[in-house]
Amino acid sequence: MKKHSTQYKNYKKDFILTNANYLLNHSVGRPLKDTETIFTNKFFEPWSSSLDEPWNQWLPVIDHFTNELAQLFNAKKEEFCPQINLSSGLTKILQSFEENQNKKMVVLMSEVDFPGMGFVLQKALPIHSKIRFIPSNEDVTDYTVWEKYLTDEIDMVFISHAYSNTGQLSPIDNVLSLARSKNILSILDVAQSVGIVPINLEALEPDFMIGSSVKWLCGGPGSAYLWVNSKRLPYCKPRDVGWFSHENPFEFDIHDFRYKDTAMRFWGGTPSIAPYVIAAHSINYFNQIGIKKIRQHNQMLIEKVSGEFDVEFVSPREEAKRGGTMILDFKNNQERILSRLKENNISVDVRSQGIRISPHIYNDEADMSHLIEVIKTTKF
Structure with a gap:
């Protein structure tokens, strides 16, 4: 080397x-050493100095964040939506499967996945759904292991790209390809790999992805995100919504809700801004490298x-x-x-x-x- x-x-x-x-x-x-300065300029200064409400200066922060994510993952900015953490993002994804709400889904994941993800799957999946686990003694870096467990009975697979407790990296290219060939929904968790392993969503084509900025991206907590494949988006009907999920948040007609035509339909109510000031800046830094x-x-x-x-x-x-x-x-x-x-x-x-x-x-x-x-x- x-x-x-x-x-x-x-x-x-x-x-x-x-x-x-x-x-x-x-x-x-x-x-980053200049994080405090950036935070003051982009968040606190508009709040403390403006004689008007600061939203016109705050909301572009989210555009900056999704633009940087699009560059990082080689994807479209319209396919990303900010989330407070991975659990929130995963819950929203699972509850958006309108056509599957009455279906007894069979979901595959590994016993070495982060427990919080398993907790969400246990509670947010349609009632009577079943989770099947790849046992912890199996080698999740080996594609043949995934091939063995990814049977025709599986409706959805949850895949962690990297496993922090073992240092392992899963063969996502082949696993996602197999899932597509069997019409199995896929959710990719990149929390432990984003920022340290290149990820090309255009090539990988999962159905969904969840990630955060707190680890290798040095963006602090509270700046997570979900990604929805454009081919899957029209079928997603999130249940946890708010006025920023609306096609026109400022229409203010309580009788008429229409989903945004982007992944921002998953956004929800009045958005958090502060964490994304930090994360957009740090992701830009790593994108430059x-x-x-x-x-x-x-x-x-x-x-x-x-x-x-x-x-x-x-x-x-x-x-x-x-x-x-x-x-x-x-x-x-x-x-x-x-x-x-x-x-x-x-x-x-x-x-x-x-x-x-x-x-x-x-x-x-x-x-x-x-x-x-x-x-x-x-x-x-």
Whole structure:
């Protein structure tokens, strides 16, 4: 793999890193240094200084947000709708299947999916629907596993692109292609992959997608989104609506509701603006760099660590099967190593599979060398 270029070091200066070796990007990405200024100019200043209501200055923020998403995912801006979080977006999608409300749907997902997504499916699907799980001991990076479980009985499949607790990356190209061939609805969850793995929605063609900005996109909480394939949109009749779901929000005729002809029919009532000021700015920043470049940098840093810990490196070795997170498992020495990492201002966390480590564009080889040195000098 290519040697690290000094140009990557320049990205550190753009982020607030508080003198820490921050490797928790699978959880919350770090803010850009100019975020506060952007927030003041785009949100607080219109609110505090204008003698008129600030909506004419606030609402363009949403256009900026959806425009940046369209560039990020190679999709149409009209196919995106802001959401407060993934659970809200998934609930709205599931409740929009008007033709399926009385159908006993069979839905496939994995036991290693984020539990919150399973909770939504259990409560928001039509009554008497059934969820089938790919067992946690199956390898979700292997297409033949999906092929085995994606039978003709399945009505809908929920697919996580990346799994933060295992570092795995699912083969979404092939899984989505198989789902289309069987007329199975697909919902793609990109929360753990967006911003670190290139995603081309025009090529992938899921029916729906949900994602957020809080992790690799460094956009903070509250700036999630859903995406609806244009071919699927005419059949979506959201039930959780509000005046901004209306074709003309300012018509104000209580007797006449008409859905917007875009994914914004999923929007709802008076919108939140503040989170999208931050997220639109940070997504623009990463769009300028390019996700492919960020991915190459991330994988190079992971390779540097994987070469030092053969047995302990439990996330996938193959880059095509690995997300942006590596997992190291030190068994009985885990707590001691975690304590030493914390003492040395190295920010990581731990789950059932081991210690989670996620380097971003603002991390460099020196950060990885620091991590390796602290671990290796810890007496087991």
